Amino acid sequence: MERNDKVRPKKYLGQHFLKDQNIARKIVDALIFDDNKRVLEIGPGMGVLTQYLLLIKDIELKVVEIDKESVEYLKNNFSLLQSDIIEGDFLQLDLSTIYAGTYAIIGNFPYNISSQIFFSILEHKNTINQVVCMLQKEVADRIASPHGSKTYGILSVLLQAYYDIDSCFKVPPGVFNPPPKVMSAVIRLRRNTLKSLPCDERLFVQVVKQGFNNRRKTLRNALKNLNLEADVSALALLDKRAEQLSVADFISLTKIIEDSRAGTNN
Incomplete structure (x- = not known):
């Protein structure tokens, strides 16, 4: 796969590009598929996860990217993706129009909007059946926290009501360009069997x-x-x-x- 014109990370977009291929592979490997292989990747950047997602047999992959420079890079380097690149802000997307059925979300979430991403996912919990994401370790710990913990909070309760949550692995700052000032972590959310809660x-x-x-x-x-x-x-x-x-x-x-x-x- 040809690589050209690398994208410059932009601070205002909270971009920290993962450069470790082994970690990228491990993130993609954390997805658990049944027959449904519909996946939406958030913020692919230069496609460090995308390249491994495209190796999955029968995958139906779409990506959403807000950065015009990254969109150009993806178009130039991932010919298989041409019609499946959504240029825009994930938080402004109508997620009900992405796929006809249920689908998974994957991505290295920008730290500054990760909570907002999860609130959007909650609004579409009956179509988003799995989330594999890398985010700030502090937020990942909060989401997976049991009750009684000081880090247990709003997102912990709301996400745990609808999803089973696994902490996968930690990721050090040095594997990013530029390195963030905090540790990162990868977590997996899988939709539980509750179609709705037994309350309002x-x-x-x-x-x-x-x-x-x-x-x-x-x-x-x-x-x-x-x-x-x-x-x-x-x-x-x-x-x-x-x-x-x-x-x-x-x-x-x-x-x-x-x-x-x-x-x-x-």
């Missing part, structure tokens, strides 16, 4: 966000803005702080609040 999902998100936005307070105080009924407010569970509740606890609490409101409105 919008209320669930509200309870989780409200709880962690006031994480030093007990849930009784953190959730005051939700105007809880007296019987709900008296629950012993609300003596705890948000980080002490498991995903199942948050689902149960949401269901209790939902049922209480339904009873009030009857």
Whole structure:
């Protein structure tokens, strides 16, 4: 494969190009396929992952890239991709139009927008069945954190509600150009069997966000803005702080609040 006119990493796009081929191969190998091999790669840059993805038999690969220089590079060096390069911002994409069925996402996520990427993935959780990504280790640890941990937070709960999460491996700064100032890590998310939660999902998100936005307070105080009924407010569970509740606890609490409101409105 011909290589020409290397792309210059751009700080304003948060670009850190992976230059270690073994790590690139390991990231691609972390994908677990059944019959469906539809994959969307976010931010391919110069195609360090793309080259290995294209070796997968029967893969249906599309890539989304915001950097015009990288798009030109991909067009010049990956003839198989020509009609499957989406030039634009992943966060502005209508993800429901990418593939007709379910698909996986892979990428070295820009550190400055990784949380926003995950919130977009959550909005399309029933079509995105797997995510393999490299991101800042601190964020990766947070996503995989169990309840009771200081790093457990909003993304931990929301992603763990819908995905099984595996920590794959750590990646040192020296394998990037330019090297970031932090460690990186690769994680894999696989959609669990829940088609939907057994509670109002919008209320669930509200309870989780409200709880962690006031994480030093007990849930009784953190959730005051939700105007809880007296019987709900008296629950012993609300003596705890948000980080002490498991995903199942948050689902149960949401269901209790939902049922209480339904009873009030009857």
